[in-house]
Every structure is written in C-alpha cells, then in structure tokens.
Amino acid sequence: GQQVMQIPQYQHVQEGEDFTTYCNSSTTLSNIQWYKQRPGGHPVFLIQLVKSGEVKKQKRLTFQFGEAKKNSSLHITATQTTDVGTYFCAGPGNTDKLIFGTGTRLQVFP
Amino acid sequence: DAGVIQSPRHEVTEMGQEVTLRCKPISGHNSLFWYRQTMMRGLELLIYFNNNVPIDDSGMPEDRFSAKMPNASFSTLKIQPSEPRDSAVYFCASSLMGGPGGAEAFFGQGTRLTVV
Numbered sequence: 001g002q003q004v005m006q007i008p009q010y011q012h013v014q015e016g017e018d019f020t021t022y023c024n025s026s027t028t029l030s031n032i033q034w035y036k037q038r039p040g041g042h043p044v045f046l047i048q049l050v051k052s053g054e055v056k057k058q059k060r061l062t063f064q065f066g067e068a069k070k071n072s073s074l075h076i077t078a079t080q081t082t083d084v085g086t087y088f089c090a091g092p093g094n095t096d097k098l099i100f101g102t103g104t105r106l107q108v109f110p
Numbered sequence: 111d112a113g114v115i116q117s118p119r120h121e122v123t124e125m126g127q128e129v130t131l132r133c134k135p136i137s138g139h140n141s142l143f144w145y146r147q148t149m150m151r152g153l154e155l156l157i158y159f160n161n162n163v164p165i166d167d168s169g170m171p172e173d174r175f176s177a178k179m180p181n182a183s184f185s186t187l188k189i190q191p192s193e194p195r196d197s198a199v200y201f202c203a204s205s206l207m208g209g210p211g212g213a214e215a216f217f218g219q220g221t222r223l224t225v226v
Contacts (some may be wrong), residue, residue: 042219
C-alpha cells in the first residue's frame with residue numbers, strides 16, 4: 001500500500017538553530033499537506049502545496065514540493081521554543097483518503 | 111463553529127468491555143476520518159467516510175472494530191470486545207472535499223482510550 005515516510009524521526013536543536021524535515025511518498029501525490037501537533041494536542045493544518053516545485057513561506061517556515069510530486073520538505077529558520085511539536089506531512093491516497101507520514105518530533109532547547 | 115467535537119475525552123475500560131467513541135464533524139463538511147495514534151505506529155487511518163458512506167475501511171484492524179455514520183453530523187467508532195492493545199488516542203477529523211478551502215482536515219481533541 002501507499003506509504004509516506006519522514007526523516008528524521010526525532011530532532012533536538014538549540015534555540016536559534018535551523019531545522020528541516022523531509023517527506024517521501026511511495027506514489028505521486030496530487031497535493032501535499034503539512035500539520036503540526038503540539039505535545040498532548042491534535043494535528044493542526046499548516047499549509048497545502050499543489051504544484052510541482054512549489055515553494056511557500058509562512059514567516060520562519062518554508063515548505064517545498066518536489067518536482068516529481070513525491071517528496072516535500074519543511075524548513076524552520078532560527079527555531080524557537082514555540083516550534084516544539086511533531087510535524088507531519090500528509091497526502092491523498094487512492095479513494096482520496098488522507099494518509100499521514102510517520103512524523104518528525106522536534107525538541108528545542110532554550 | 112465549535113470545530114470537530116469528540117466524546118469522551120478520556121475513557122478507561124476493562125478488557126472485554128464495549129467502547130463507543132463519538133464524533134460530531136464540522137457542519138457542512140462532507141468527509142470524515144477516524145485515526146488512531148500510538149507511539150509505535152504513529153497516526154493510522156482507520157476508516158474514511160464521504161457523504162456518510164464508508165469509502166475506505168482498509169485500516170480497520172479487525173472485526174472487533176466497527177464505525178458508523180448515520181447522518182452528516184454524527185459518527186461512532188465502536189470496539190467490541192476491547193483489548194489492552196487498543197489503548198491509544200483516537201482522533202476524528204473532517205474536511206470539505208472539493209471545496210474552495212482545499213481538503214485540509216480539521217481534527218477533534220481526541221479520545222484517549224486506556225484498556226486495562
């Protein structure tokens with residue numbers, strides 16, 4: 001079946017350092033979404049990318065969709081303690097079900 | 111809108127008992143998803159409804175699990191009989207497929223289930 005993998009599984013950074021998580025799908029995606037889940041919380045939608053090679057920015061967050069539409073990345077510049085949480089990518093599988101990646105847990109030390 | 115509402119927030123039950131989790135999606139949304147989250151397996155899709163019809167239940171673990179969506183504003187996930195390995199956080203999410211806002215999913219607060 002379709003799989004969406006993310007690396008790394010965990011990342012610990014010092015506040016102010018950059019962070020990147022990578023998402024890889026076993027199949028081509030029509031779009032890719034990114035979610036953030038704070039500890040003890042629920043996933044919250046961040047952004048959706050649709051076009052091949054698309055790049056979007058939200059303040060310190062930069063999202064990129066690969067040319068082949070099978071991979072994506074999220075880069076955070078100068079992390080802050082408020083960035084702590086697990087970041088998931090998600091894509092539509094067959095039947096339009098939303099399949100989530102394995103997630104990257106980010107810990108930021110002050 | 112109050113968002114996706116799930117109940118109960120926490121459930122502790124004994125092995126062998128029946129457990130029913132409830133979800134009220136956002137009004138107007140046409141798609142509903144049930145997910146299970148554990149440390150070991152991450153966020154797994156259990157079942158997906160579109161316009162109240164189950165479209166994909168390939169993620170439902172076994173016959174002990176069943177889900178219904180009798181109308182557009184209510185869904186249930188039932189486990190009977192429950193087992194300790196069912197302990198997890200169960201999330202319900204809804205979205206508007208094909209709508210102008212895209213297909214972003216809105217999650218409920220989740221139900222933390224503990225089976226002892």
